[in-house]
Amino acid sequence: MNDQREFWNERFGREGYFYGTTPNRYLASHIDALSPNQTILFLGEGEGRNAVYAATCGHTVTALDAAEIGLAKTALLAQNRGFEISLIHTDLEFWTPSQKYDAIMCSFLHLVEPLRSEVFAKAIEHLNTGGVFVGEFFSIHQLPKNTGGPKDTDLLYTAHELSSILKPLPCDILHLAETDTELREGTGHIGLASVVQMKVQKQ
Numbered sequence: 204m205n206d207q208r209e210f211w212n213e214r215f216g217r218e219g220y221f222y223g224t225t226p227n228r229y230l231a232s233h234i235d236a237l238s239p240n241q242t243i244l245f246l247g248e249g250e251g252r253n254a255v256y257a258a259t260c261g262h263t264v265t266a267l268d269a270a271e272i273g274l275a276k277t278a279l280l281a282q283n284r285g286f287e288i289s290l291i292h293t294d295l296e297f298w299t300p301s302q303k304y305d306a307i308m309c310s311f312l313h314l315v316e317p318l319r320s321e322v323f324a325k326a327i328e329h330l331n332t333g334g335v336f337v338g339e340f341f342s343i344h345q346l347p348k349n350t351g352g353p354k355d356t357d358l359l360y361t362a363h364e365l366s367s368i369l370k371p372l373p374c375d376i377l378h379l380a381e382t383d384t385e386l387r388e389g390t391g392h393i394g395l396a397s398v399v400q401m402k403v404q405k406q
C-alpha cells in the first residue's frame with residue numbers, strides 16, 4: 204500500500220482540491236437524510252469534501268485515509284469553514300476501530316480483494332444497530348470511460364460481487380445498484396460515469 208499512499212500524496216500535493224470541495228452527490232443525499240448529531244466515519248476520504256460537508260450539517264465527523272497530505276487538506280478545509288474533524292491516518296489494512304459509528308461512508312474507495320471484504324465486514328461490525336454503510340464505487344463498466352477511476356479491473360466493483368460480500372454480514376441491503384451518473388467533481392471526475400451505489404443497514 205505504500206505505493207498507493209505515495210500515489211495519492213503526490214496527487215493531493217498539487218494545488219487545489221482534485222475532486223473539488225463539494226460533496227459527492229450520492230453521499231450528500233444520504234448525509235441529508237440522517238437524524239441530527241450523528242457520528243460519521245468516512246473511509247478513504249482524501250481531501251475531505253464529504254467529511255467537511257457532514258460537519259457543516261452538524262454531525263460529529265471522522266475522516267480516515269492513508270494519504271497524510273489528503274488529511275492535512277481535510278483539516279484545512281474544515282478549519283476554513285469553522286469546523287473540526289477527527290482524523291485517522293492509517294492504511295485500511297491496519298485499521299483497528301476504537302468505537303462504533305452511526306454511519307460509515309465512502310466514495311470511490313478503490314480496494315482489492317481480500318482487503319475489500321475485510322473492510323466491509325469491519326465497517327458493518329463497527330456500526331451501531333440501525334446504522335448505515337453508504338458508498339459509491341466505480342463499476343467495471345467504467346473501464347473504457349475516460350471520466351475518472353482506475354484502469355485496473357481488480358479495483359472496480361459489481362453489484363453482484365458486493366451482494367456476495369454483504370449477504371453473510373449482519374446487515375440489510377437497502378439499495379445496491381449499478382447505474383450511470385453525471386459526475387462534476389473537481390478535475391478528477393468529469394462526465395458520465397458507471398458506478399455501483401450501495402446503502403446497507405446494520406441489524
Ligand SMILES: C[S@@+](CC[C@H](N)C(=O)[O-])C[C@H]1O[C@@H](n2cnc3c(N)ncnc32)[C@H](O)[C@@H]1O
Binds near residue numbers: 247267
Ligand atoms: C479516488 S480517491 C477518493 C477520495 C475521496 N473519497 C473523494 O471521493 O473525494 C481514493 C482515496 O482512498 C484512499 N485509499 C485508497 N486505499 C486506501 C487504503 N488501503 N487505506 C486507506 N486509504 C486508502 C486514497 O488515499 C485516496 O484518498
